[in-house]
Amino acid sequence: MRYIEPHAHMVSRTTDDYTSMVTAGCVAVCEPAFWAGFDRCSVDGFRDYFRQLTEIEPRRAARYGLPHFSWLCINPKESEDLGLAEDVLSIIPEFLDKPNVLGIGEIGLNKNSRNEVKIFERHVQIAVENDRLILVHTPHLEDKLKGTKLILDVLRNAGVRPGRTLIDHVEEHTVRQVLDAGHWAGITLYPESKATPARAIDMVEQYAAERLWLNSACDWGHSDPLAVPKTALEMRRRGHSAAAIDALIFGNPLRFLSQYSGFKVADHVGGSV
Numbered sequence: 001m002r003y004i005e006p007h008a009h010m011v012s013r014t015t016d017d018y019t020s021m022v023t024a025g026c027v028a029v030c031e032p033a034f035w036a037g038f039d040r041c042s043v044d045g046f047r048d049y050f051r052q053l054t055e056i057e058p059r060r061a062a063r064y065g066l067p068h069f070s071w072l073c074i075n076p077k078e079s080e081d082l083g084l085a086e087d088v089l090s091i092i093p094e095f096l097d098k099p100n101v102l103g104i105g106e107i108g109l110n111k112n113s114r115n116e117v118k119i120f121e122r123h124v125q126i127a128v129e130n131d132r133l134i135l136v137h138t139p140h141l142e143d144k145l146k147g148t149k150l151i152l153d154v155l156r157n158a159g160v161r162p163g164r165t166l167i168d169h170v171e172e173h174t175v176r177q178v179l180d181a182g183h184w185a186g187i188t189l190y191p192e193s194k195a196t197p198a199r200a201i202d203m204v205e206q207y208a209a210e211r212l213w214l215n216s217a218c219d220w221g222h223s224d225p226l227a228v229p230k231t232a233l234e235m236r237r238r239g240h241s242a243a244a245i246d247a248l249i250f251g252n253p254l255r256f257l258s259q260y261s262g263f264k265v266a267d268h269v270g271g272s273v
């Protein structure tokens with residue numbers, strides 16, 4: 001089995017996790033900027049975090065033969081502080097041209113507040129101006145449907161090319177809107193919230209899977225860095241072919257991420273888009 005982990009917060013994971021992922025067949029890992037489990041109190045905290053995402057973590061991953069890529073932003077939770085958010089937006093250009101930076105993410109909404117929408121629009125503007133890919137976080141539980149609609153409106157109004165935007169954490173009640181708008185959709189596999197392997201594969205079976213990917217979104221909380229390969233086992237159990245599994249967990253993320261010319265998988269892996 002080979003797979004790409006398109007959404008993992010590796011700064012909060014152990015070296016054992018790297019070993020397990022590579023052993024299970026992981027050939028590239030992508031890390032969106034996000035909340036660190038606490039609110040940072042100054043722009044300097046973000047400058048250090050962006051250095052970690054663009055310099056330090058790629059070096060740590062390389063020790064396991066794993067190419068590491070990142071996305072940059074201030075997450076929606078901390079965007080509530082407009083002053084801090086503007087300060088962070090102003091330093092993103094310092095890091096945007098680092099070779100492992102895929103684009104802007106994971107931006108989006110958390111509580112669907114006015115300030116979050118404002119900073120989401122500013123991020124989208126930066127991505128459009130610099131012709132970069134976009135990774136979008138959608139809110140949790142009862143806020144998800146409303147937030148997804150707001151997000152789709154902002155992206156449409158900004159003239160974003162839908163095929164260059166992935167909207168993450170979709171569930172049964174939001175996946176159709178995202179795919180119908182022409183975007184890519186990410187299904188997040190969590191032990192207790194978001195999707196289980198069975199729910200994820202139900203969605204894959206129900207919708208055309210060409211613009212879907214799976215991710216673990218593993219972070220500092222209760223989460224599983226092996227959620228993607230474990231879900232591949234669920235597909236195998238249901239009788240999906242090896243080619244269909246490979247397309248979903250390797251081919252699809254490869255196709256989306258290769259829109260950034262610097263994206264690559266581990267040297268030992270063949271594979272074409």
Ligand SMILES: [Zn+2]
Binds near residue numbers: 007009032034
């Ligand atoms: Zn995340």
